[in-house]
Amino acid sequence: MTDAKTTAARWRAALMAAVLVAGGGGYWLGQRDKNETVAGSATGDPGKILYYYDPMFPNQKFDQPGKSPFMDMQLVPKYADGSGANAASPGISVDASARQSLGIRVVAAEMGSLAATLDVTGTVDFNQRDVAIVQARSGGFVERVYRLAPGDVVRAGAPIADLQSPEWGGAQTEYLSVKRLGRPDLTAAARQRLRLMGMPEAVIAQVDRSGRTSGTMTVRAPIGGVIQTLGARAGVTLAAGQTLAEISGLGTVWLNAALPEAQAGAVQVGQRASAKLTAFPGETFAGRVVAILPTAAADSRTLTVRVELANSGGRLRPGMFASVALGGDTKPALLVPSEAVIRTGTRTIVMLEMGDGRYHPAQVETGREGGGKTEILRGLAAGEKVVASGQFLLDSEASLTGIAVRPLDNAK
Missing domain, CATH: 2.40.420.20 (conserved putative lor/sdh protein from methanococcus maripaludis s2 fold)
Structure with a gap:
């Protein structure tokens, strides 16, 4: 309690040392004699006292002078507006010594x-624009499935499953028969039919070279990335268009950053951004804003800013936390x-x-x-x-x- 009183007394002493001379509606803070006689303006003309107050508690007003009930110091008089030589120039007037005491x-x-730079946080996610869906082009069944599971990382061209399609065998037999006729127009039409059935050019070329039919096809990953779903199982009967696997690419990733809605106007699509991750101290990953999602989160009042980052070597993994600097042009x-x-x-x-x-x-x-x-x-x-x-x-x-x-x- 003694320390609190000592601290308060020091603050009070500092305030009383600062002489604030008000203009149209200010006041004097200074020494008062025992009769509370005060010089009210630069001309020596005393102003009318409206009330007394403690500057530490200015909302509490008193009708009579005396000591403050809050601090062990005298109350300060409050003068009416319009008195003094500076009434025509309203404002707060502070003399040189008071300015120095107050540290103005x-x-x-x-x-x-x-620079329009905003520091926010975000998490790494898959680039949902870099997704490949592997489907069965025709009816048949799964003859073999390679050792894969959801979550595995595969390279482009990696085998997923071997499919057996009886329809392909019949179409290839017809193609070889037409080819033996020596009619280029009919041969071209039969070859086009194979393409429309979803048969890859490599399979058609193999039939041309060998002269034998093959209803087996190896389905391969069209892109490198992570297997999200895998529906191929050995012995399963397939319908045309049935999904065998879904692959998310890792060449680029998205960084979804949470931007306060009050700062939404400071970010634009195409703006540059940089990210730092605790997993790679000292490294900075450059990217750009590719989208600002139209919906704000109701609980956090933030918008999602989508930043696209290059992912060389696949080091940036979905779910990682990052600090993001959204930078604009210096203006x-x-x-x-x-x-x-x-x-x-x-x-x-x-x-x-x-x-x-x-x-x-x-x-x-x-x-x-x-x-x-x-x-x-x-x-x-x-x-x-x-x-x-x-x-x-x-x-x-x-x-x-x-x-x-x-x-x-x-x-x-």
Whole structure:
């Protein structure tokens, strides 16, 4: 309890050392004599006291001077608006010694470059555009299945199953008979029939060379990747169009990143992106945004941004976690330090330096953030100076004295 009182007393002493001279609706913080006689303005003309208050608890008002019930210090008088020499220039006035005690730091708004980079997280998934479906082109049965199972990684051209199709044997016999007639037109028509039955060119060429029919065909993987489903089983009867296997390619993968909906406007299809995975420390994988899904997640209020990454060697495996940097082109912008921006929940303001130690709140509209800087879309002009340290105390006094915030429409 003693430490708390000591800390509070130190804060109070620091505040009492700062002499804040209000303009149209400000106040003096300084020493008061035992009769609470106060100099109200630069001309020495005392202002009318409205009430007394403790600056640490400004919402609590008192009719009489005395000690604060909250802190062991004297209450401070509150003067009516319009008194003093600076009434025509509303704002918060702070003398040089008080500015130094409060640590007020002023920075000019200036044009600069701000890259539209957002850091989000995501997970690796299969590229659903790189999928191959292996089907039976004609009715028959499975004669042999190679040693495969769902989840196995296969290369392009790897055998999956041997199929026996009686229909193919009959069509090949007819083709060889027509070929012996020596009629090129009829031979071409019979060959086209074999193609329409789904017979690969390699099988037709083999029949041409050997002159013998073969109703057996080896089904091979059209692409390299992971077997997702495998419906081929030895001895199973097949119908035309029946699916034997489904293969997902691994040449590229998708990275599904969760983007807060408030930042949806900062990301566009085609934008570059980079990913880092804990499995590969020190490496960065480059990609680009290929889609922004149209539905937002109701529980997390995020959008899914789909990034396509090259997957050399198949090292990126679906399910892996990654941190993603969504980067856009560097664009010129009016920038202020992010610490100078005060967000009240209903609007965003900054404290402007008006000159001669005077400060006034101004409403602004902000944009992107990055590197400790915030983009100002409306409400400020290049060269205007804003308070980057000590602005919250000035904003509290501006609210207490009822100083109107400069609206967006009145900005330079």
